[in-house]
Amino acid sequence: MFERDRFIADCRAALAADRSHRAVREVVARAVAEPAAMLRDLGEPRRAGLTRLYHSPELTILNLVWGPGMSIMPHEHRMWAVIGIYTGREDNIFWRRVGEEEEAAATVGRSRVEAAGARSLCTGDCAALGRDIVHSVLNPIPRLTGAIHVYGGDFFGTTRSEWDPETLREQPCDTARVMQLFEDANSALHPPGG
Numbered sequence: 001m002f003e004r005d006r007f008i009a010d011c012r013a014a015l016a017a018d019r020s021h022r023a024v025r026e027v028v029a030r031a032v033a034e035p036a037a038m039l040r041d042l043g044e045p046r047r048a049g050l051t052r053l054y055h056s057p058e059l060t061i062l063n064l065v066w067g068p069g070m071s072i073m074p075h076e077h078r079m080w081a082v083i084g085i086y087t088g089r090e091d092n093i094f095w096r097r098v099g100e101e102e103e104a105a106a107t108v109g110r111s112r113v114e115a116a117g118a119r120s121l122c123t124g125d126c127a128a129l130g131r132d133i134v135h136s137v138l139n140p141i142p143r144l145t146g147a148i149h150v151y152g153g154d155f156f157g158t159t160r161s162e163w164d165p166e167t168l169r170e171q172p173c174d175t176a177r178v179m180q181l182f183e184d185a186n187s188a189l190h191p192p193g194g
């Protein structure tokens with residue numbers, strides 16, 4: 001039976017036993033195997049957003065709710081991540097960096113990315129991402145998607161890059177811009193006066 005404090009304790013114990021994502025992935029996979037229990041504890045998603053369930057220098061656990069049709073530009077984490085879906089669907093595109101060497105002189109090492117693969121995650125699915133992965137996320141369905149994202153580090157205190165959604169050029173990750181995407185999704189979901 002999923003219970004968030006138990007889940008957080010299990011993730012911390014898993015990380016203490018194995019600094020890689022392996023043991024944490026097992027904890028997340030076990031949790032999303034019972035999505036109804038997660039929905040009972042976390043609540044049926046009502047709004048797009050990002051909720052911190054746990055945050056330390058070694059471990060960050062987020063409850064992420066994606067708005068209908070919401071997408072987020074390619075970005076890196078610079079730490080491993082484990083994603084588990086408890087309601088809805090999340091499509092991940094994986095990207096590879098290209099042109100870093102040729103462009104280094106002109107653009108101070110700013111890279112571009114090109115699509116390298118994809119993975120659809122349905123309710124109950126769990127995926128681990130290595131520390132160098134660049135991914136973008138799309139919620140392809142017309143309702144909210146709820147996912148637990150666990151990161152092997154300080155998600156909020158780490159400098160990282162994102163890639164412009166139009167040009168696919170690297171730029172510093174802007175947290176305010178990302179948070180605005182969630183607010184835009186909520187404005188579409190709950191129009192003022194609607």
Ligand SMILES: [Fe+2]
Pocket residue numbers: 075076077135
């Ligand atoms: Fe991500």
